Amino acid sequence: MRVITSADELSLGWLSAVLNEPVVDFVARTESSNWSSQVPLTVTLASGEQKSLRLKLCLGETFGPSEVAFYTQDYRTLPDPPLVRCYDAQFDPAVGYHLLLDDLSETHHNRRDAPPTLEYGLAVAEALGRLHRHHTGAQPIPDNATWERYFAEIRPGVVPLEQATGRAFAERFGAHEAALRARWSHPVGMSLLHGDLNSTNILTPKAAESPVYFLDRQPFDWSLTYGVAAYDLAYFLILWWPEDARAAHEDAVLRRWFDTFAQPDYSWELAQSDWKLSVEQCLHVPLEWCSKPETVETMRWLWSFQLARVTAAQSWS
Secondary structure, X not given: OOOOOOHHHOOHHHHHHHHOOOEEEEEEOOEEOOOOEEEEEEEEEOOOOEEEEEEEEEEOOOOOOHHHHHHHOOOOOOOOOOEOOEEEEEEEOOOEEEEEEEOOOOOEEEOOOOOOXXXXXXXXXXXXXXXXXXXXXXXXXXXXXXXXXXXXXXXXHHHHHHHHHOOOOHHHHHHHHHHHHHHOOOOOOEEEXXXXXXXXXXXXXXXXXXXXXXXXXXXXXXXXXXXXXXXHHHHHHHHHOOHHHHHHHHHHHHXXXXXXXXXXXXXXXXXXXXXHHHHHHOOHHHHHHHOOHHHHHHOHHHHHHHHHHHHHHHOOO
């Protein structure tokens, strides 16, 4: 099937085919977001039942097929994965992709404005542990080309970050790069990564802290898509939680993730070592913002508080 590129291309026949039941009416409207267009749909079935759906259109060459695989391939055999139900997903490298998903906006919300709690942190840790366990050892360790592409994106931010903050980062960045490269030579504790579990990419019920659903796995061509699994949890906890909540619950959240990941050759001591390495890797997020002249100042509001949170987590002076 082809990629849908606008709401104008929707039809009763197409919806009936992808839902596998007759559709007699639908109402659609288009919303814009940072990297895609969203088309909320109210679909009426021949039975009279109505479904709330959401068509996501991500056109162009910015992102590859990762999000299509996220919903249709990577966790297909995992029972009850923490993903929104997907009815159809198509990718064309010359066009982009679409996803047709359940629309949970009436009953769920993202976590942007919701204060994090221990219950929520444990739910995310357990869901991530399940995803990571499902793909541990599923791919070769990152090769040299992958490392170089990744660090070539991050490294140019070191000097601008030093200039913007008056702090020295070059020596520490170099030491951490060497430590990451050394760690990547050992496959234990590695898995497929989400890579961007910020608070807007996680849904919970409006009246509860669980279950959680993960959204928007959209890596750039330089992103690490397979690596030290603990990094997904560090990205979620270090960059997006207030420092007091993170400090109060960090140990419990990490332990829940480790217990769920449950790899026989992956010790708690190695998990703690990976955690320290992954927390410091969170510095790469403000570094990446500073790697481009146009975002050093325009995104200072974001990278400055992320830097402060990484600093607090590592007790830097």
